[in-house]
Amino acid sequence: MNAATNADQVVIVGGGPVGMMLALNLAALGVCSTLINRETGPRWHPKGSTQNARTMEHYRRLGIVDAVRAVGLPRDLQTDVTYFTTLDGWELARLTMPSEGEKLAARAAAPADDQEVEPLYRCNQMHAEAVLFDQVQACALVDKRYGHECTSWREDADGVTAEIENLANGRRETIRGRYIAGCDGARGIVRQQLGYAYRGETPTMQPYLGGPMVSTYIRAADIPKVARTRCWQYWVVNTHIRANIVAVDGKSEFLFTTKLDRPDQEPDEARIAKAFRDAVGHDIAVEFVGHGTWTAGQFFVAEKFGAGRAWLAGDAVHLFTPTGGFGMNTGVDDAANLGWKLAAMVQGWGGAQLLDSYEAERQPVAFRNTGASKALNSNVNATPVAPEIGQTSAAGDAARRVAGEYLSGGRPEFASLGVQLGARYDSSSITVSDGTPPPADDLFDYRPSGVPGGRAPHVWIGERHEAGDSLFDRFGTGFTVLRLGRKPAKADGLLAAFAKKNVPVKTIDVDGAVARDLYERDIVVVRPDQHIAWRGNADPADAEAVVAQMIGQQKSN
Structure with missing residues (x-):
C-alpha cells in the first residue's frame, strides 16, 4: 500500500460534472485536488439537455465556454418545444424558442446592461461532461484517479485520509488531503459515512414524471420528417401514452423517455419499442443504443451539507426531477461556492466560519430550486387529456383545443431566468x-x-x-x-x-x-x-x- 502525503489538497470523490467543476474551480485558485471516480471516463448516455445561463457563466469564468458551445445542438436548430397527439398526428401546441445562433446574435446587439452574458445553451450533459473531462485531463493541478473507488475515509484534526482501490487491478492506495468533498451522488460513500438524511417528498405516482422512468438513447433520423418539423423537444400526449423525445445531436440521435410500470422493472426493449411506436404513430427505423432507469417526482434536500473537513455537493445534497433543468446546474453552482471556500482554507486565508457559510448559502437555494422543479412537474401532469383527443371529430377538435391552450402556458419551464441567475x-x-x-x-x-x-x-x-x-x-x-x-x-x-x-x-x-x-x-x-x-x-x-x-x-x- 502506497501512502500519498500531499496534505495541501482536496480529495474529491465523484468525477461527474459537479466533481470536475469543483476540481477546476480549485485549480483556478491554484489549489490541487485528487479526483476519484469509478468509471474510467464520462458516461456516454444522454441525460439533461440544458446548460443554464449561470452554468454558462461559470464555464466562461473558467475559460471553457467556447469548447462547450462547440458540442451542443446545431446553431441553426430552433429550440422549440412541440406537443403532439402522436408524432404523425395532430400538433397540439408549440413553444417557439430561438436557435443558439439567434441567441448569440441577440447578445451581440444587446444594450450594455444586458444580463445574459452567456445565454442558456441546449447541450446534452454527456457532451458537456466530455468537454469537462478533457479540461480535467489537461489540468496539472488535478490528480486524476478515474477507474478508482473510494472504499473508506476518515477525518482527523489535520485533514482526511481516503482509502482508494484501482478497480482494474485491485491495487490500493492511501490518499491524504486537507478536506474531502463528496460529489458522488445520493448513494456516495462520503454522505453515507456522514449519515445525513434527505428531507423532502417521495415520488407521487402520476401519468408522467412520477415514479419509475426509462430513458432510451436512440438513433431515428426520420423523427423530424414524421413530425413535419425540426425542434428540440417533441412531446406526445394522449390517453394511453405520454412521452418525451429530446434532440441530442440535432440530426439523428434522440433521448426517448417514458414510464415503467414498477420500480423494480428492468428495461425491456420490446416494450420500449412498442411505446416508441405508440408515440410516433407507426413503425419507423430506430436503433436502440442504451437504456437508463431513474425515479421521477423526487424532490429531496440533505439535512446537512457537511461539517468539519467533509462537505457535499450536487446530487449528494439535492435530488431533482428534470422539469426546468435545475439539477446539474444547481450542482455546478454548488461547486463554484464550495470551491473558493475550500481553496481559502487550504491556502490559509479562510476563517473558522467560512465553510459553515456554504450550507447556510446553498441549502436555501436547493429548497428553492427543488420547489420550482416540483411546481413545474405538477403543471406537466395536469394537462387535460380527454378521451376524444385522438379522434377526427368535433369533440376531438375541442379536446385538442383545450389541451393546446393549457400546454401553450408551459413556457416558464423553459425560461426560468430568475432561478438561473437569482440565487x-x-x-x-x-x-x-x-x-x-x-x-x-x-x-x-x-x-x-x-x-x-x-x-x-x-x-x-x-x-x-x-x-x-x-x-x-x-x-x-x-x-x-x-x-x-x-x-x-x-x-x-x-x-x-x-x-x-x-x-x-x-x-x-x-x-x-x-x-x-x-x-x-x-x-x-x-x-x-x-x-x-x-x-x-x-x-x-x-x-x-x-x-x-x-x-x-x-x-x-
Missing part, C-alpha cells in the same frame, strides 16, 4: 449588509441588483460583446474590488486589509454610468463566485473587520 445569500454570515432590502425573489424574471448577497450585475464594457468585453471577464480569480464612476473612490483601506490577510484581490476601475447605476455605490467587493460581498461609497471605517467578515474570520453583527 441570493442575504442572510449569510459572510455577506456584509448595507441595510438595503433585496429584490423580491421571482423564479422566472431576474432583476439585477447591487444589494450585497446577490450575483454581481453584468455590464458590457467592450462594444463587440466578445471575449474580454464583459465586466465578468475582468474580474480576478479571487476577490475583486470595483471602483465605479468617473472619479474612482479610494479603496486603500480595503486593499490593505486584503493584503494583510493574504487574500487574492484585483482592482478594476469602471468609469461608465451604466455600471454605477446598476451597483448604486462607488465601491463594490465581489467574491470569487461573482456574488457581491460588500458595497459602499467610501472605504469602510474598519476595513479589516469588513474583510474578516467576508472571509469567515469573524461573525456578522
